[in-house]
Amino acid sequence: MSKRIWQHPEVPAGETTVSWRSAGQLEDSPAFREWLDREFPQGAAEMADESDAETSRRSFLKLMGASTALAGFGMAACRRPETYIVPYTKAPEWVIPGKATYYASSMPRANGATPLVITTFEGRPTKLAPNNLHPDAEGTDAFAQASVLDLYSPSRSRQILKSGKSAKREELDAVIAAIAADKAAKIGFLFGADDSPTRNRLTKEISAKFPAAKFYQYEALTGEYYSVLGDGVKLVADFAKADRILALDCDFAGTDPQGPVTPFFARRKPEGKVYDQKPDASKMNRLYAVEAAFSLTGGMADHRLRVAASEVAAITSAIAKELGLFGISGAPQLTDPKQVEWVKATAADLKSHSGKSMVIVGSRQPAVLHTLAQKINQTLDNIGEGKPLLAVQRENQGLGSIATLKADIDAGNIDTLFLLTPSNPVYDAPADLDFAATLAKVKTSIQLGDRTHATAHAATWHIPAAHYLESWSDARSARGTYTVVQPMILPLYPNCVSELELLLALLAENGKILDGEGENAAPSPAYDAVRKTFAALGGEGEAAWKKLLRDGFLAGSQYPQATPRAYEAFLHTHPAAPTKDSLEVIFATDASVYDGRWIDNAWLQEAPDPISKLTWDNAALIAPKTAKELGIYDEIIATENPRALGSPDGEGENRKSPMIQVTVNGRTLEIPVLVSFGQAENTIIIPLGYGQAFDKDDALGRKPANQSHVGLVGINRGFNAYPLRNSRSAYFATGATVKLTDKRYPVALVQEHNSMYGRALAREVSTIDAHDEKGGFEKQLANVVKQGNDSHAPPNISLYKPKGSARWNPGPDGKAQPLINDPLHQWAMSIDLSACMGCNSCLVACQAENNIPVVGKEQVAKGREMHWIRMDRYFAAQKDNTFDADNPALVPQPVACVHCESAPCETVCPVNATVHTEDGLNAMAYNRCIGTRYCANNCPYKARRFNFFDYNKRNPLIKHNLYRGPLGERRDGDSEHLQRNPNVTVRMRGVMEKCTYCVQRLKDSVIRQKRGQKQEALVAGKPSTEMEVTEKTLRIPVDSVKVACQEACPADAIVFGNLHDGDQSSMGRSKMIERNYDLLHYIGTRPRTSYLARVKNPNPDMPDAKFIGKATIHMV
Amino acid sequence: MSTTRKRVYGYLAEFKSASALYKAAEKVRDAGFRKWDCYSPYPIHGLDGAMGLKRSILPWFVFFGGMTGTATAFALAYSTQVVIYPTVVQAKPANIFTIPAFFPVMFELTILFSGFTVLFGLLALIQLPRLNHPLFASRQFHRATDDGFFIAIEARDPKFSPNQTKELLAEIGGANIELVEEED
């Protein structure tokens, strides 16, 4: 063996030759350096202290992980540069380099915390998953999935601001100390709507210390809901118990949660949640939805009535009358005979299922609807223990609203205001409150937030907030289970303070804010505060506390039941029904930015709106017929740009929407407009939360404003509709007029075509017999596989047998073996369209798990988005629908790589970069790919994504940056890169990528299984040569591995598993039921991902029943 | 004639036309010469017969060259796709039944190898490139690529004799008969 000594002279004793170097430092990113400087000495010091394992385990800077990750963004490997392995000085408990560590925590939210399991790699939280042990587990929605990116967001607030200018910590400390010392201070606190037991406890302490303190609660889009039925009383839905659901403008599956939603979807599957029963329509629930524009919930509905938001009251009133109650006085009688018929049948169905039905109202609808719905539910005996609805008492009580806050400020009752709400009142409070002016009246306003938004600038002080993954806290989930919020990592930036830490500072003797890690590695004071709160609930002692930290929640700690305030009279000033001259504007909650708080979250911005498929912006939505009546339809549809020969119909980058001028409440807004199918006539939907800041690159040349409020993601995004809105019209406003302007605005739509074009892609059946040739439920089920082209396509016969060579590559028996021959695992997936509502949860989860880059609006518009899951959404209109021909069915269909056993992509790759694995995966070897893109052409599902640019190295959000090549701005060591999953290669430009079935998870589970059985054998004391190893022991346990999309799905619509498990696994059973079909079966690709046809469960007595569940059934 | 001693290459005689050349060639052939050649600006049909040349052996070279190409392609494809590292590609067999997929490459390599054989075989047979040749020193030979028709009989030929050969050339219609010498 020849040994060569390279590079290094012998190290003289007593002298080290190497200085501190890591990839991060090489790249010399300021963010990384700052983090390093701050974290490292502290971390080291803390590591020296063994006494507090609890706090120490989260603070380790995983040098190894971080530096490997930073070094790992290119795939090029030349002659080795010298690299270093930097181990810990003291090994932290539980951390195994290279293995993920999981913690139970939760994300505090207005409608109840989302329980989470958080994956951390060497101290970096990278991925969130639902905590399924939690009683209120309901998957994770896109917001929760994307929240981890906020932690690493480059635009995250990291400096203390005084009147919008950077200020020193000492100054702030002095201010806080002064407030803390002044017990007579007139302090106001504006909280968010989340329910935190520790915060509520501290609130009481603050009240005690500062008798003049006042407390308020504000979130822009929560409505009046929490005050109507009593202070802090709310109705929580238990969908498992509801056979019939009437959702009155209530998007409970999307942005307006009413309780854990997973059980709702379990009952959308006729074979039961895990496909273990015979299909039985009677076990399914039935959803009636009344809404203006399609929401995710409306898309799921069996019967959907489209009415303007203002008319929901009339419908509700009519339902109440049908049930023998008084309606709303002032509400007009229904005149449309179809609506009357619809209401009648609905009411009858609800009545016949009394005790098992529920009527839920959108939380932003006026109070009177909530009171009436509560009355209806009481009449139907739907409220109570063991009933579909339960009235509970939240702990957030005695909080004023923003209107009372304004009154108090105006009255001079507040000198100091702490703005702790996640909303942005200066931007999003109703326009008539003029909150900016109100805020200016307060002597000292201190805003805590993770973005430097309008309120942060308007307040005297802005304190950067610690992310919920960085701080100790607690929260209540939807039904009130006590749920812990634990930090995964120390705050990335100095001066980041959590809400509890700020409150504790006020309570402290010296008024000093102790943030993050305290002095001498003492834990944050919030830790003690949370422990104290918990001790009162779950008992003292380490054991209970450890259990809480392990499980993430305290079992049996639900909200107490409450008696909602009863109403007998229902008064309402009902506005006139909208007409084309007096339109209704609905200020919608946006699926990407919510109320505007996620404007700087690139994942959410790039995730298409589930209904409109618009990314990166908002746009006004209008029904086609209304558009025609207003004379703007042709403008919207005919987006032709005759100069661009390449794309004559204005698709892709050429799509420019016409802009309309909406005038309502005396204000106007210019906004691009899109056609929205199934929307109520004479309404305009405008999603809120956009238009927060502009710079010189704005497509419309709007005046640069508020540039410091957002980062690169949020700048120039969309149009701000908040100024149109006032307190009386917080949800919808009537009397709007619309004028077409001659401006056009480029919009980036992910999906341009809304119809299936007669192809039975996302299949649908109905549980009832509409007395046509399609027959009853059984017949329809049996014919699922024969819909569309598959009805007459001959069977696929292959000339070749998929076998290997007997001579060169024989199997164990010496004969030619099948090509896909792993006897242990054969992975497969099925996607249940009956449960899938088309939210973007899987899409964002996949992005988080698989290091999928964001590409920016221009690239999306061209059609270069990188999401491995494409959430197709089809509208299927029934031509003969006599009930409402303009109310099409909405069927979502997530499409990712379906891992065809006979994959067309593989055969065309000239370099063998994509081949099949023995366990049935269509593998993609990035490092072998040269980027001919032939595979993507030949993929019938168009599931492959190409890295047209170095999206990871060149920030796509800087204008033209991608096109500057080597001259463009690099972003190595960008803080966002810390989110990367170390087990997934970060792709460079020029390579193809696609869904891998989360192969990193599969490999990990398989290896874990092999390891585990060795441990077993050794424990048994046998020599290894006598160890019993069989297929059974090597095979991973049934359903023990979950892929990222499946894990995140709130609807359990995705099941994944091992085909060898047969009917033991949900996936195996799902493949055996009749609803199972292969997408594009006609081509004979034999995909491993199959789809389960959507089942609609219409009420045969409804006037529209025979048009339901027929999205594809009539296709030839 | 120069005064330096030079080896004689042979006689070069010009002929009026292709047909004259043809007739002359037959006579030179019949006179039993071996080392001689006809030079013309373009190939003249039948001159091979008139000179007594055999059909070119090149096709045989090319046949074997082409077969080598076929075999190379097959060996390359079969060994890599079936023997060394079979991959699972669109459920296509990785055994003898994969061969149809190899045909295009086998065909192309057959042609490629044949093409190279033609090129190098030809160069070998006609012994080119040879940049220096005594004939190039002739004052009239440049017309052989324009409109001249020549016969050159080499001195190396056993039948060559300085006088009789010259006479023969003159007799069969050769004009501008020139003694070509080798340089240096």
Add this chain to the structure above:
Amino acid sequence: MASSTTTAHEPHTGVKLPVLEREKLILNERSYHWITERICGVVENKQPLLWWLLFIPSALIAAIGVGGGLFHLVSTGVGVWGNTNRVMWGWPIVNFVFWIGIGHAGTLISAILFLTRQNWRTSINRAAEAMTIFAVMCAGIFPAFHVGRVWFAWFLAPVPNANAVWQNFKSPLLWDVFAVSTYFTVSLIFWFLGMVPDLATIRDRCKPGIRKFLYGIFALGWRGGNRQWSHYEMAYLLLAALSTPLVLSVHSVVSFDFATSVVPGWHTTIFPPYFVAGAIFGGFAMVLTIMIPARFVYGLQDLITMKHIDNMAKIILLTGTIVGYAYLMELFVAFYSGAIYEMDAFKFRIAGPYWWAYAAMMSLNVISPQFFWFKACRENLWVVMAIAMCVNVGMWFERFVIIVTTLARMWLPGDWKTFSPSPQDQMLFVGTIGMFLALFMLFLRFLPCINIAEVKWTKLEADPHFDDKEHHPDPGATTIAAYQKELVGSKS
């Protein structure tokens, strides 16, 4: 041109039978030396102003379009082009197929016409072969650089490597690599071998100096001896015999890129013949496009006669009709398949967002050549030129229709999105046109653009007693300008 009836001796019976006299391929009884002078004159004389006017802009466009375009592409990423995740192959592959199609006429004219003893080929084959070489060079740029990581393009070469991985011999793209590189190599050999005697001619006409030195090297010391001609002719025959199936295979293999896929509108067995016919069609059009002006500028009317142009026009008519048949057959098969995906694919071609491309393809490729049924059209050079240009453009649109339209509307409507070329796309395409023209100009400048030896041979074949005639009309010393004048005069 009217053919006169003449008589020939029927050797056995002595009866005189009327036969049609073949139209002469070389007019005006030109002498060998005249031919030499005329063709070598193109290389030896000062280039006309037009040459410079064409060459300098072409070279600049090539440098900026190809040089600059590729630099930006490689340094930045394929994203500078218009390709998207839907239309993964856009302009680059359209241009590739377009150029490779053009590259077909050259070898085809040389090889197939040689094998079928079509002597009229001799006047045009050299230029057509050069066109092949340059078109294949232009074509090669696109697939080579459209890959995402061009620095790893060597993965396509079956060389042993430390990773122990190999290529996928089932991939049509790999077949393509072999086919196109073989085609280029064999065409180059064919072209070069064919040129050796002519290079010798130029060598022998040069004054000593660098020119003579260079021509001398490339002429390999050719002497024109019959012992060389004998092998040489065999070699040429063999190459022609090899090139004929090769030329058919190359475009067949290119068509396999599409035909072996599952994409509706691509997956049809008609593609190989249809592509080959299309390639010949487009190739001949390009030959005409180039040769008609060159013939005039360099005064080669006696060598490239109206007969040649007539023949080429007829081939264009034939292949254009085959292509038209293929277009219609595609539609029929799609309809007959009963599969909605197939039917829609063609529906979108005809009436979809790119209907104009389809309309252009149909009218330019199918309708415009039909004018060649009329002799008047075949004889009017303006019409011939116009139709040739139509076909050039039409064939580009054919590839655009096949590639872009199809990919923009595949199986799942959810991913449908059209494609727009980026300025870089357009720049590179224009750059390759510049490169092609610049190379062709250089070819005209430095290499014999007509096969001198073969033309002379053709002359002999056509008129065996030509040599024996005393008088040849033209000593070949007139300047081109004088000659042009003479021609104009003689015509009137």
Add this chain to the structure above:
Amino acid sequence: MANIFPRWSNFLPIKIAVCAGSAAAGVALAFAYYATPKALTVGYQPSQPIPFSHKIHVDQLGLDCRYCHSFVDVSGHSNVPTGNTCWNCHQHIQRESPKLEPLHRSMNPAFPGYDGKPIEWVRIHKSPDFVYFNHAAHVNRGVSCQSCHGNVHQMEVVWQDQNHSMGWCLECHRAPENHLRPLEEVYNFGYDAETYLSNNPQLGVKTTKDLGLKLKEQFQVNPKESCATCHH
């Protein structure tokens, strides 16, 4: 007209061809030898901040691999020992050795130059970022450390012993029997298959090759060759 090329030029083409051919062959051979992982990586032996001797610790003192590389059978990564692993012993043993100064600097607060920063070991075995080699998957299935890292127990200064190229990986994945050991022997650098067989006659195996095959059968070792095994 005269010859413009001298006579010697007639032999030039063949000379050029021969020279160019041999040069090309030479370059190809040199490239094949020197530009492969075998030549580029094997033998890489950088010096480390602390001249840690595996020979002393493993061979003489008999430490098990897993004392320091404690997660090799648990994690994909084989970890390098943390500072406190070293300090456990070296706060007592060889405490004053000047070679241990970096350790003191990292671990000993009483040391004058103490900064608490970890020791930076120079990485020797580096697989590219897109390769996911899993140590646990190998050592738990009978592949010894020795198979990939060589006789580390005899190295004063560790060098790379095997080339770790993909071809090299595949060799073993195609014929794992050549490297399989009973699980008890995985960390035993003194393992000798012959000796093992003579000590374990009950196995009924004669040759070492058969032992490998038996273990392959016994453990159901069935390594894969498809891409996703290592690249994801």
